[in-house]
Amino acid sequence: MGGGRLFLLVRGEPETGVSPLGQKIARLIEAQGPIPVSQFMMLALHDPEHGVYASRNAIGREGDFITAPEISQMFGELLGLWLVEVWRQQDAPKKIRLAELGPGRGTLMKDVLRAARLDAQFLAALDVVLIEASPALQAVQNATLKDSPTALRWSAKVEDVFGDMPLFLIANEFFDALPIHQYVKTESGWHERMVTSDDGKLGFALAPMAVPGFTVPESRGDAENGAVFETSPASIALAEEIAAHIAQQGGAALLIDYGHAGTGFGETLQAIARHRSAPLLESPGTADLSAHVDFAALAEAVARGGASAYGPVAQGAFLQALNIEHRAEQLAKKNPPHAKAIQSALQRLTAPDQMGNLFKVLAVLPPTAPAPPGL
Numbered sequence: 001m002g003g004g005r006l007f008l009l010v011r012g013e014p015e016t017g018v019s020p021l022g023q024k025i026a027r028l029i030e031a032q033g034p035i036p037v038s039q040f041m042m043l044a045l046h047d048p049e050h051g052v053y054a055s056r057n058a059i060g061r062e063g064d065f066i067t068a069p070e071i072s073q074m075f076g077e078l079l080g081l082w083l084v085e086v087w088r089q090q091d092a093p094k095k096i097r098l099a100e101l102g103p104g105r106g107t108l109m110k111d112v113l114r115a116a117r118l119d120a121q122f123l124a125a126l127d128v129v130l131i132e133a134s135p136a137l138q139a140v141q142n143a144t145l146k147d148s149p150t151a152l153r154w155s156a157k158v159e160d161v162f163g164d165m166p167l168f169l170i171a172n173e174f175f176d177a178l179p180i181h182q183y184v185k186t187e188s189g190w191h192e193r194m195v196t197s198d199d200g201k202l203g204f205a206l207a208p209m210a211v212p213g214f215t216v217p218e219s220r221g222d223a224e225n226g227a228v229f230e231t232s233p234a235s236i237a238l239a240e241e242i243a244a245h246i247a248q249q250g251g252a253a254l255l256i257d258y259g260h261a262g263t264g265f266g267e268t269l270q271a272i273a274r275h276r277s278a279p280l281l282e283s284p285g286t287a288d289l290s291a292h293v294d295f296a297a298l299a300e301a302v303a304r305g306g307a308s309a310y311g312p313v314a315q316g317a318f319l320q321a322l323n324i325e326h327r328a329e330q331l332a333k334k335n336p337p338h339a340k341a342i343q344s345a346l347q348r349l350t351a352p353d354q355m356g357n358l359f360k361v362l363a364v365l366p367p368t369a370p371a372p373p374g375l
């Protein structure tokens with residue numbers, strides 16, 4: 001794979017401005033050859049020394065990007081009430097796992113547990129596991145959750161959410177950080193997009209060979225030359241595994257992310273630094289990387305796993321169905337000086353031109369369970 005010179009070791013000085021991780025990735029490529037976009041994403045996010053999540057400060061107002069739970073406590077509280085309600089709908093099992101994938105600063109779990117306090121039996125049933133790859137963020141979560149009403153455990157491995165009990169799982173902006181592959185249509189078929197290095201400068205190139213027999217889902221429509229198809233095998237496999245577990249053991253998952261319903265083509269991989277779009281390859285490790293979630297692919301994976309998928313529905317519609325307006329009024333009454341800030345948070349979470357439409361919610365339930373609230 002890759003042209004001859006890409007395999008040569010380049011000894012020149014790296015360009016000024018290339019981040020330490022950019023240099024490390026360039027050296028890797030020079031030694032081993034071009035890497036798929038998926039591997040670039042993994043390295044940029046998870047390199048233990050220079051990756052985005054190695055720093056504790058990527059998420060939040062001061063960081064690179066802000067997430068729904070960081071905007072308002074209403075988000076996590078409503079998710080908490082949703083979980084309690086779905087648990088009741090399944091006859092309130094006495095022991096359940098409550099898992100969160102990628103808890104960020106720990107704010108969502110804090111708000112979920114605050115809401116869960118309303119039902120002492122739910123709280124008593126919980127075995128809470130937080131799945132976090134980044135030691136730095138685990139430490140932040142630990143501090144945020146120091147007054148947790150229930151014991152908490154951490155693991156870096158997603159497999160650790162699966163135990164011998166019903167699974168109630170939440171994941172907000174987790175799947176968008178899982179690695180994607182990109183394929184580009186040409187006269188000769190679909191070619192994987194690779195990251196190359198030229199004198200230490202990272203660039204994109206297509207793998208010289210088309211992937212034999214490569215097809216895209218019919219729902220995408222016809223692909224012109226140049227069309228880009230993104231797929232996240234890691235996301236699809238995980239969604240199927242979660243679904244299979246929930247189908248067998250009971251429980252529910254709520255997957256929330258920005259994404260699309262699996263039609264058309266286009267690239268969505270993006271870098272965000274300090275709340276602004278940044279170049280993808282220039283300084284890996286200094287900008288968050290994410291891609292739109294393909295909710296059609298996730299819903300199909302859920303069905304293959306034997307569970308029922310509800311949605312995706314738009315985040316705005318979901319939160320309104322859970323009566324976020326009422327919660328906003330309550331909070332504003334309790335704290336009049338904050339009424340304006342609460343109103344603006346409500347708008348940010350629900351307005352169609354803000355997070356309301358782009359963000360979507362997919363729920364996973366056992367095939368025998370009743371329809372959950374809000375979907």
Ligand code: SAH
Binds near residue numbers: 059102103134137172
């Ligand atoms: N859910 C949080 C944070 C979203 S950012 C919020 O809404 O604010 C993505 C989170 O997932 C980070 O905590 C990141 O460290 C974690 N993460 C990303 N990929 C992961 C993986 N493969 N395994 C475990 N955690 C991961």
